[in-house]
Amino acid sequence: MPATTPFLRIDTVIVRVRDLAQALPWYQGLLAVEPVHFEGGEGLAVLPLGDTSLTLWQSELEDMGHATTGRAGTYLILAVADADAAHAFVAAHGGTPEPVGAGAGMRFFGFTDPDGNYLEACQVL
Numbered sequence: 872m873p874a875t876t877p878f879l880r881i882d883t884v885i886v887r888v889r890d891l892a893q894a895l896p897w898y899q900g901l902l903a904v905e906p907v908h909f910e911g912g913e914g915l916a917v918l919p920l921g922d923t924s925l926t927l928w929q930s931e932l933e934d935m936g937h938a939t940t941g942r943a944g945t946y947l948i949l950a951v952a953d954a955d956a957a958h959a960f961v962a963a964h965g966g967t968p969e970p971v972g973a974g975a976g977m978r979f980f981g982f983t984d985p986d987g988n989y990l991e992a993c994q995v996l
Contacts, residue, residue, distance in 0.1 A: 881949060884925055887945070902918055
């Protein structure tokens with residue numbers, strides 16, 4: 872019997888871009904969608920794609936492609952109903968989750984898989 876997991880679905884795929892003002896129109900044309908959320912100051916735009924969204928997140932050049940940040944490149948955000956329960960689950964399964972953070976109507980935390988790939992868990996409040 873499969874183990875119970877707190878992860879509901881892939882919520883968002885993060886794609887790091889160097890210039891959001893240049894990348895956003897390209898993705899809008901490619902996907903034929905308008906952002907459902909945009910934060911120019913934060914350098915991010917959320918594009919809807921069914922049950923999963925594509926989030927474009929502007930990064931400094933030195934952050935792109937470097938494993939030292941743990942967040943370079945593309946990564947998944949997994950939806951959870953309870954961030955604290957998911958945090959405990961990851962820790963109980965050999966993970967080392969970051970502390971749970973909060974902001975913009977969400978509770979979230981990051982963690983890595985055994986190969987060092989970065990993932991996030993996110994609870995929408």
